[in-house]
Amino acid sequence: MAVSPYWNPKTETLAREDLGRLQGLRLKELVARAWQGSPFHRRAFQQAGVTPEQVQVLKDLERLPFTTREAWMECQKRTPPFGDMLARPLESAVRYHTTSGTTGRTPLRVLDGRADWKWIAECWCYGFHGFGIRPNDRVFFAFSYGTFIGFWGAHYACEKMGCLVLPSGNMTTEGRVALIADMGATVVCATPTYALRLAQEARERGVDLVNGSVQRLILSGEPAGSIPATKRLIEGQWGAKAADTAGMTEIGTIMMFECEKQPGGTHIIEDQVIEEVIDPETGRAVDYGEQGERVVTSFGRGMIPLIRYRTRDLVVKVPHTRCTCGRTFDLYDGGILGRVDDMLLVRGTNVYPRAVEAIVREHAAVDEFQIHLTTVDGIRDEIAVRCEVRVGQEAEWPKVRERLAADLAHAIEGLTIPVVEAPRGSLPRFELKAKRVKDERVVKGAGR
Numbered sequence: 001m002a003v004s005p006y007w008n009p010k011t012e013t014l015a016r017e018d019l020g021r022l023q024g025l026r027l028k029e030l031v032a033r034a035w036q037g038s039p040f041h042r043r044a045f046q047q048a049g050v051t052p053e054q055v056q057v058l059k060d061l062e063r064l065p066f067t068t069r070e071a072w073m074e075c076q077k078r079t080p081p082f083g084d085m086l087a088r089p090l091e092s093a094v095r096y097h098t099t100s101g102t103t104g105r106t107p108l109r110v111l112d113g114r115a116d117w118k119w120i121a122e123c124w125c126y127g128f129h130g131f132g133i134r135p136n137d138r139v140f141f142a143f144s145y146g147t148f149i150g151f152w153g154a155h156y157a158c159e160k161m162g163c164l165v166l167p168s169g170n171m172t173t174e175g176r177v178a179l180i181a182d183m184g185a186t187v188v189c190a191t192p193t194y195a196l197r198l199a200q201e202a203r204e205r206g207v208d209l210v211n212g213s214v215q216r217l218i219l220s221g222e223p224a225g226s227i228p229a230t231k232r233l234i235e236g237q238w239g240a241k242a243a244d245t246a247g248m249t250e251i252g253t254i255m256m257f258e259c260e261k262q263p264g265g266t267h268i269i270e271d272q273v274i275e276e277v278i279d280p281e282t283g284r285a286v287d288y289g290e291q292g293e294r295v296v297t298s299f300g301r302g303m304i305p306l307i308r309y310r311t312r313d314l315v316v317k318v319p320h321t322r323c324t325c326g327r328t329f330d331l332y333d334g335g336i337l338g339r340v341d342d343m344l345l346v347r348g349t350n351v352y353p354r355a356v357e358a359i360v361r362e363h364a365a366v367d368e369f370q371i372h373l374t375t376v377d378g379i380r381d382e383i384a385v386r387c388e389v390r391v392g393q394e395a396e397w398p399k400v401r402e403r404l405a406a407d408l409a410h411a412i413e414g415l416t417i418p419v420v421e422a423p424r425g426s427l428p429r430f431e432l433k434a435k436r437v438k439d440e441r442v443v444k445g446a447g448r
């Protein structure tokens with residue numbers, strides 16, 4: 001029997017009307033659950049004057065208040081460490097993950113239960129199966145397996161599909177290239193930047209990727225996976241097809257993926273999430289083809305119901321008819337296009353300049369500073385904090401530098417940020433609207 005190109009043939013091809021009805025049903029259930037179990041959401045509904053009974057169909061979504069990252073972080077600060085958004089008892093949690101905080105040194109913390117984790121893997125399956133990955137594939141993960149959620153869910157998705165999973169959390173780039181060749185990996189999962197780094201390492205080691213075993217790459221963590229020039233570069237160096245996916249720690253999984261037809265956009269997994277696109281200023285919905293901010297409502301995470309969450313990602317939604325694969329899921333043209341706020345993406349990790357500033361400013365020996373982003377060897381993004389030392393504090397500087405680097409490493413998961421001294425008077429001074437980010441990368445992760 002021929003294998004369906006769809007992971008979930010029924011929902012992926014539902015008529016739009018039926019899909020809307022399904023989303024309405026799942027929304028109603030989600031809102032009832034959030035009201036019942038999550039003090040955070042109940043409070044938000046009450047403040048907005050909405051009751052669960054008023055949410056019966058998809059259209060009722062617009063009655064509900066938006067959720068912001070600031071409010072979420074605030075509730076974790078008020079009742080540490082997890083806040084009061086959780087809709088299930090702490091005891092039912094089986095996993096802990098974090099993502100960099102927006103302002104200070106505290107990360108945003110998320111928890112998942114057993115059922116949540118099944119759902120997280122399920123969403124990734126839509127993407128992997130949809131791009132032609134099958135049980136006989138050997139899937140290599142160039143991923144650190146830390147508290148950053150990254151490809152964790154994808155790992156379980158591949159186990160669920162019956163693929164052979166090749167983890168590489170503890171390995172050097174050289175070791176990873178060797179493992180890919182030795183094991184005959186057919187699929188590689190990486191950030192776009194790291195896919196290029198692996199290819200460079202392979203060239204230096206004399207490993208021929210183009211005629212090697214890898215047939216597909218699954219990219220995630222940076223918008224560059226949907227930038228045609230970057231994708232062509234990666235595909236050329238690997239002799240393989242590359243597909244973009246995008247997810248976020250806040251929902252634990254991906255909400256969009258590229259199908260095998262690759263029409264220049266990513267399908268939204270619309271039976272598992274509702275994605276709205278709004279004008280970030282007014283909060284009103286924008287039409288197909290217009291750029292706006294993504295707002296996500298996710299159905300599958302039981303511990304953390306996420307309702308109308310303002311992601312700050314910029315997107316352009318286009319109808320499903322743009323693609324010929326037969327899915328009725330709408331698409332985001334060109335994937336994620338950029339950010340409403342100033343968040344930077346560096347090798348898949350979120351960096352909020354405000355958070356870096358808060359940490360730097362705890363050290364009085366620093367007079368002025370700059371966050372400097374560069375591309376090394378034409379491929380690898382590097383980030384450094386450049387500091388001018390205050391007059392009279394030179395003796396303390398070596399110690400301060402060490403402590404500051406440690407503080408930054410602690411606050412920004414997964415990135416080592418070198419702290420370097422800048423000559424006195426070399427950094428710009430500001431009276432208004434300081435611009436302390438100097439982004440000189442070739443392909444900027446945040447699309448700017």
Ligand SMILES: [Zn+2]
Nearest residue numbers: 259261323325
């Ligand atoms: Zn398609």
